[in-house]
Amino acid sequence: MYRKQVRRRRAILALLVAASLALLTAYFGESAGGALHGLQRGVLAVLAPIEEGAGRTLKPGRDLIDWAGEVMDAKGENRRLRRERDALRRRLAAAETAARENEELRGLVGLARSEGFPGGYAPLTARVIGRSPTVWYATVTIDKGRSAGIRTDQPVIGPEGLVGRVTALTAGSALITLITDHTSAVSAEVLPSGAGGVVKPAVGDPDDLLLDYIEKGRPVRKGQTVITAGWRSDRLASLFPRGIPIGRVTEASIEERATYQRVHIEPFAELRRMDLVQVLTGGAAGPPGAGTLAAPAARAGSALAGAGGGG
Amino acid sequence: MIFTPSVVLRIAAIVLLGLIVQLAWLSQVEVLGSRPDVVPVIVVSLGLLGGSLPGAAIGFAAGLLVDSALLQTMGVSSLILLGVGYLAGRWREVYDISSSLAPPLVAGGLTLAAVAGYALIQFLLGVEAPVSPLIVRDMAVKSLEALALAVPIYPAVRAVLRGALIEERARRRRAMTIPVGIKPI
Secondary structure: OHHHHHHHHHHHHHHHHHHHHHHHHHHHHOOOOOHHHHHHHHHHHHHHHHHHHHHHHHHHHHHHHHHHHHHHHHHHHHHHHHHHHHHHHHHHHHHHHHHHHHHHHHHHHOOOOOOOOOOOEEEEEEEEEEEOOOOOOOEEEEOOOHHHOOOOOOEEEOOOOEEEEEEEEOOOOEEEEEOOOOOOEEEEEEEOOOOEEEEEEOEOOOOOEEEEEEEOOOOOOOOOEEEEOOOEOOOOEOOOOOOOEEEEEEEEEOOOOOOEEEEEEEEOOOOOOOOEEEEEEEOOOOOOOOOOOOOOOOOHHHHHHOOOOEO | OOOOHHHHHHHHHHHHHHHHHHHHOHHHOOEOOEOOOOHHHHHHHHHHHHOHHHHHHHHHHHHHHHHHHOOOOOOHHHHHHHHHHHHHHHHHHHOOOOOOOHHHHHHHHHHHHHHHHHHHHHHHHOOOOOEOOHHHHHHHHHHHHHHHHHHHHHHHHHHHOHHHOHHHHHHHHHHHHOOHHHOOO
């Protein structure tokens, strides 16, 4: 009797493990329009309104925990911000002069006015309603989706800078893959030197990004700002338009034997605590195929949008 | 555990409620630099109360729900959580849960195993970015958070499923059959 029970238990366990592995394999093998992806979108469509309601209800509790953490951080941040304010005052004077010159030059060459913001985009504000608890999937869910005009691969920004891009959609919600997700890669440029590279995350540390593949001849210094490079060729274009701030260089060391430089940057966007984001709808990075780069499908976790991506 | 349609519904409600609280609240707060994960704690609690097979089945179903709700690779969370539920159930079958410390400790230990297993699967599937050593800290903190979460969650889950627990029924039956005069105080 006992042996029979053990055999039954093992058989059911083996069946469940086999089912999990079959699901995993099938998920990897199917396209973004496949049955399992469709099932996921269905579940998300059902859960999104509940998440939104629960999120609003539970916000006071969340704020209380955030408040305790923020008080701890506030002292150190205050000192750093004072130093930064002094530096920014000096830079403001220089920037105003540069802005005047810029206006004149724009008039001369006939460029469209954009004041640093990527042109041709309509920012759509959305609320973060869900978030992945694991560091292996740096994703958030927002309360606006296809019906609001959002399309996959559209860039997403926060008040401080680049947040990520849209990787999956339902009618009323969208999944944003953050720049700290291990499938993310963003072509970027360091200001003012113009050194270009690719911003990749350091998995497990949301406060640290790596700017890789910078040519050795282009010196990068601590404190410099990194923005999206926004390249474009005949057939392809970057998903992210040029000029979105990404972060500040925190560590720049040159290794003699390395072919490329690699520097650490701290993202401007508060990726761990943001409540609101803006999706840059419209523009060149619209629906797939409209001049966007289809990134290599690297892992099934974000195969909905062709993961691995950025540009 | 005695499974009736009402008990299955209650288990489904517990898992769904846990997932919604996870997505809408716990995933958005950080404690010691890590986001608490309540789903493994619920699966451990149900495994400890129901046994290895129900634990595995509940873990599998909870994993499917997690992967669907977060648009993650389907099958990964199912595989991890079915293992968590099974091991929690085996714990109950092999050892007696006499101490009130046992459920939190099992939850903490199995959550650590779950996040380590999750990392292993991700490495097997391919990670395209450098991995920070902070990931180890995240695992340890998640495990401690699970330990703390299990302190209120295990008794709460037990209370919701009280009527279906075999030992609870046996205890009640014993209490009813003992004559009033010699009933222990």
